[in-house]
Amino acid sequence: MCIKKGCASVLTQPHVRFSVEQLRECHLQRGFLDIGYHFYITRDGVLHHCRPISEMGAHVRGFNRHSIGICYEGGLNEDGKPADTRTAAQRFALIDLLTILRHQYPEAQIAGHYQLSASIHKACPCFDPRKEYSEL
Numbered sequence: 001m002c003i004k005k006g007c008a009s010v011l012t013q014p015h016v017r018f019s020v021e022q023l024r025e026c027h028l029q030r031g032f033l034d035i036g037y038h039f040y041i042t043r044d045g046v047l048h049h050c051r052p053i054s055e056m057g058a059h060v061r062g063f064n065r066h067s068i069g070i071c072y073e074g075g076l077n078e079d080g081k082p083a084d085t086r087t088a089a090q091r092f093a094l095i096d097l098l099t100i101l102r103h104q105y106p107e108a109q110i111a112g113h114y115q116l117s118a119s120i121h122k123a124c125p126c127f128d129p130r131k132e133y134s135e136l
Helices: 020-029 088-104
Strands: 003-005 008-010 039-041 047-049 070-072
Parallel strands (some): 039 070
16 A cells, blocks of 8 residues: 655655654645545554545545545565565554454455556555455
C-alpha cells in the first residue's frame, strides 16, 4: 500500500520510518483535508485511524466514494524495489482489521491499488490481497 509524498507515490524502504504525522503533513501539502487513507499501519503494528469510514477517502482516484483505504508503512526492499515488507506486527494488525471490516461489509471486495483498474500503474500493496485474504 502506498505512501504519498509530494506529487509522486513513494513506498518506503525498511530503514526509512514514515510516521502517521509525516503522512498527515504530506497529504496536507497535497491539498487534502487530512490523511487520504482511513487506516495506516506502521511497522510496529499500530493501527492508526486516520479518516472516519463515513467520510470519503482520497486514496485511489475513481474508487474513493465506495472504498476504504488502508495503507501500511513500507513496500520497498533494501534495493529500492517494490516488495512485500510487512512486518509480523503489520500482518497481524491487517488481518485483524480486515476481519472486522469483512463482518461490517460482507459483500466488500478486498483488493490492492494495482488491482482496481488497468489505468492505475502502481505496485502497491506489493502483494496480492485478493489471493491472501480470499478466505475472509
